[in-house]
Amino acid sequence: MTTDDLLARHRAALPSWMPLYYDEPIELVRGSGRRVTDAQGRTYLDFFGGVLTNMLGYDVPEVREAVERQLRTGIVHSSTLYLIRQQVELAEKVARLSGIPDARVFFTNSGTEANEAALLAATNHRRSHQILAVRNSYHGRSYATMGVTGNRGWSASALNPLQVAWLHSGERLRGLLARLGEAERVEAAVEDLHEVLATQTAGDVACLIAEPVQGVGGFVHPPDGLFAAWKKVLDAHGILFVSDEVQTGWGRTGEHFWGYQAHGVTPDLLTFAKGIGNGFALAGVVGRAEVLESVPAISFSTFGGNPVSTAAGNAVLDYLLDHDLQANAARTGAILADGLRAAVGALDGVAEVRGKGLMLGVEFVRPGTAEPDPALTARVFEACRAGGLLTGRGGLYGNVLRMGPPLTLTEDEAREGLAILVDAIRSCVAAEVAA
Template sequence: MTTDDLLARHRAVLPSWMPLYYDEPIELVSGAGRRVTDAQGRTYLDFFGGVLTNMIGYDIPEIRDAVERQLRTGIVHSSTLYLIRQQVELAEKVARLSGIPDARVFFTNSGTEANEAALLMATNHRRSHQVLAVRNSYHGRSYAAMGVTGNRGWSASPLNPLQVAWLHSGERLRGLLSRLDADEQVDAAVEDLREVLATQTAGDVAALIAEPIQGVGGFVHPPDGLFAAWKKVLDETGILFIADEVQTGWGRTGEHLWGYQAHGVTPDLLTFAKGIGNGFALAGVVGRAEVLESVPAISFSTFGGNPVSTAAGNAVLDYLLDHDLQANAARTGAILADGLRAAVADLDCVADVRGKGLMLAVEFVRPGGSEPDPARTARAFEACRAGGLLVGKGGLYGNVLRMGPPLTLTEDEAREGLDILVDAIRTAAEVPA
């Protein structure tokens, strides 16, 4: 079967709004370590990891063995009506590592479901459907999760079950707060929060949901400390804080296990997904017991926390901690970030190299200003693929290259990927605007 045959079949039966990467889409057929191979036999260094999901890499023996052991029992699914040892063991680890006192854990299949569950819990606990969210955010594709998504390219419906009031993001290139230094930006964001509460809400707000680093939004993040400053205001009236750690969790930022920890604050609820399953469908919400226990009726997730996925999750988390992958993310991320900043400092089409650890972005603009340049971004994106490197795209205007390599990335692989990235960016920069 040729890739062209598969592409035609894809277009015949799948919706047009489900995009495919690259002018000539590729089918990935095998993987090992940080590399994947397509149906044509070409191998790539993977710097996007299935959208930051293959966090440990591909074909990892410890994870494969854990899944195979569970499969050999014959119990792939039993439902949460029965005790699931792997689920309990993983919940114990997540609760302990969350930093949230007296924590409870509810498992789902995806980050979207985790955020939906967190919103359900918060609105029930506070008896209010009013929610604060952040501009340029993304929280998922279900009804309420879309309602708190502040990125029009990812908001598939104008309808919303929640009453949402919007706060300024950590955008550093555009917008009112971008003109301020870090301390001034925090002060202005707090003032904005107070004004939003006073003018756009009825007072009994349920929660604020925010990503420590905005994933789909192009790895935009606010100054460290902003969440703590926000939470001081929230605590005055008991408004809950939900940290969406779907992309930032598990040590990816290099600084901490969770993105929220850079702000010196503890959330009431924390959502996680993607990397914890390393490709197996696994996600969830962890939070204060009194908040999780506020669901007033029977509720469960048919496949959430199933024996196979949680077997994988336990193996992933053990591997991550045993190999100190957080420190590796800091080390290899610094090679990429420092190398990129030095190599593209003279290019006026690159407005920013940002991020933390192995969560890095390059933003392209039209030379001489801050106008987004998605066309140049697309050229750099295709040039990376031509050079043997897979990266992602994002940002509100589609003008950001996103890198989220597996946390097992080696220093040599970081330098190899850096060389390809720099060549691709310079190739894109040479084309007239």
């Protein structure tokens, strides 16, 4: 079967709003370490990891063996109506690592479902459907999570079961707060929170949901300490804080195990997904018992926390901790971030190199302006692929090249990817300026 045949079948059988990367979409057929091979036999260094999901990379023996052991029992599924040893063991680990006192864990299949569960618990605990969310955010593709997503490109419906009031993001390039220094931006964001509560709510707000680093939003992040400043206000009103760690969790930012820890604050609820399953469907919410126990009716998850996925999750988490991948993310992330800033940060057309650890973005603009340039981004994106590197795209305007390599990335691979990135960016920016 050719890739063209598969592409035609894809377009005939699947909805048009499911995008495919690249002018000539590729089918990945093999993977090992941090590399994948397509149906044409071309091998790539993967700097996107299935959208930050293949956290350990590909074909990891410890994960494969854990899954095979569970498969050999013949119990692939039982539902949460029965005791699941792998689920209980993983819940104990996640609760301990969360930093949340007296924590409980509820497993789901995806980050979308995890955020839905967090919103369910928070609104029940507070008996309110009023939510604070952040501009430029992304929290999922379901009805309620779209309602708290502050990015027009991912909001497929204006209908919303929640009443949402919006706060300013940590955007440093655009918006009312962009002109301010970090300390002043925190002060202004707190003033904004006070005003939003006074003018856009009716009291008894359920929660604020926020990403420590906005993933789909282009790896935009606020000044460290903003969440703590916000939480002082939230605590005074009894409002819960939900940290969406679907992309920032498990040490990806390098400096901390969870993104919220950069702010010196502890959330009431924390959602996780993606990397913990390393490709297996696994996600969940962990939070204070009194909050998570607020659901007033019977609820369970047919597939969430199933024996196979949690077997994988236990192996992934053990591997992550045993190999100190958080420290590796800090080391290899610094190679990429420092190298990009030194080599292309001053180019006309590169607005910013940003991010933390192995969560990095490069934002492109029209030369000499702050106008987003998604066309230039697309050219760099394609040039990276031509050079043997897979990356991602995102940002509110589609003008950010996103990188979220596996946390097992080696220093040599970081330098290899950096060279491809620098060459792609320099050549595409030079062509843009010349035109």
